[in-house]
Amino acid sequence: MINIVENLRAVRNEIETSRKLRKVEINEPVTLIAVTKNHDVEMMQQAIDAGAQHIGENRIQEAAEKFKSLNREVTRHLIGHLQTNKAKQAVRLFDLIHSVDSEHLAAAIDNAAYSVGKIQDVLIQVNLAKEETKSGVYEENLQSLIEKIDTLKNIRLRGFMLIAPNYSDVEDCRPLFRRMYEIFDKVRKTRQDFEYLSMGMTHDYKIAIEEGSNVVRIGTAIFGERNY
Numbered sequence: 264m265i266n267i268v269e270n271l272r273a274v275r276n277e278i279e280t281s282r283k284l285r286k287v288e289i290n291e292p293v294t295l296i297a298v299t300k301n302h303d304v305e306m307m308q309q310a311i312d313a314g315a316q317h318i319g320e321n322r323i324q325e326a327a328e329k330f331k332s333l334n335r336e337v338t339r340h341l342i343g344h345l346q347t348n349k350a351k352q353a354v355r356l357f358d359l360i361h362s363v364d365s366e367h368l369a370a371a372i373d374n375a376a377y378s379v380g381k382i383q384d385v386l387i388q389v390n391l392a393k394e395e396t397k398s399g400v401y402e403e404n405l406q407s408l409i410e411k412i413d414t415l416k417n418i419r420l421r422g423f424m425l426i427a428p429n430y431s432d433v434e435d436c437r438p439l440f441r442r443m444y445e446i447f448d449k450v451r452k453t454r455q456d457f458e459y460l461s462m463g464m465t466h467d468y469k470i471a472i473e474e475g476s477n478v479v480r481i482g483t484a485i486f487g488e489r490n491y
């Protein structure tokens with residue numbers, strides 16, 4: 264049996280431990296997003312009852328159905344790839360969209376946000392390792408995407424998101440996390456409302472936090488393995 268209460272407590276303890284080992288910004292707290300994708304709404308509700316305040320989903324349809332039956336307000340995160348034709352649904356459903364990686368998508372979200380009368384908070388997903396199988400903007404295109412987003416009135420850039428490659432030795436992620444933090448910190452010094460560095464999942468969040476992450480997205484360590 265999966266014990267969500269116990270798992271959440273264990274993850275929170277690990278987060279605090281890693282935070283103390285941080286090389287950077289020692290006192291900054293870490294936001295824990297409980298990733299409920301592919302788990303049913305009962306599991307989601309259990310996590311919320313156990314104190315989870317941030318919920319992450321990666322598919323619009325699945326999220327829409329599950330969010331309907333929630334009985335408590337939580338902060339909702341879209342962590343998966345977003346197609347432009349679903350921008351309006353995404354804007355209605357989510358507080359923070361982590362996966363903006365093109366001007367085209369940014370413009371679609373801006374339009375959608377305008378039409379529902381909202382300023383949409385977003386992160387830019389960065390593909391630092393240039394993995395062809397993953398979404399995310401390459402580092403050399405990051406600045407121009409930031410500038411594009413700054414021209415849009417209905418979206419607000421709040422930070423960056425990174426998905427590290429699935430190396431067999433998780434220590435191999437460390438230089439990437441470090442590099443991502445450097446880029447993040449440089450940009451942060453020049454902007455307002457820019458504060459989130461979303462990096463770290465079940466297998467690599469401890470290292471991500473040590474290197475400066477302040478938002479982690481955890482599924483498996485809380486809910487167990489997913490059955491796809």
Ligand SMILES: *Cc1c(COP(=O)(O)O)cnc(C)c1O
Pocket residue numbers: 298300321342343426463464465466480481482483484
């Ligand atoms: C599924 C997913 C997670 C959570 O992964 P776990 O390994 O189960 O912790 C985090 N981030 C993204 C973008 C995901 O798609």
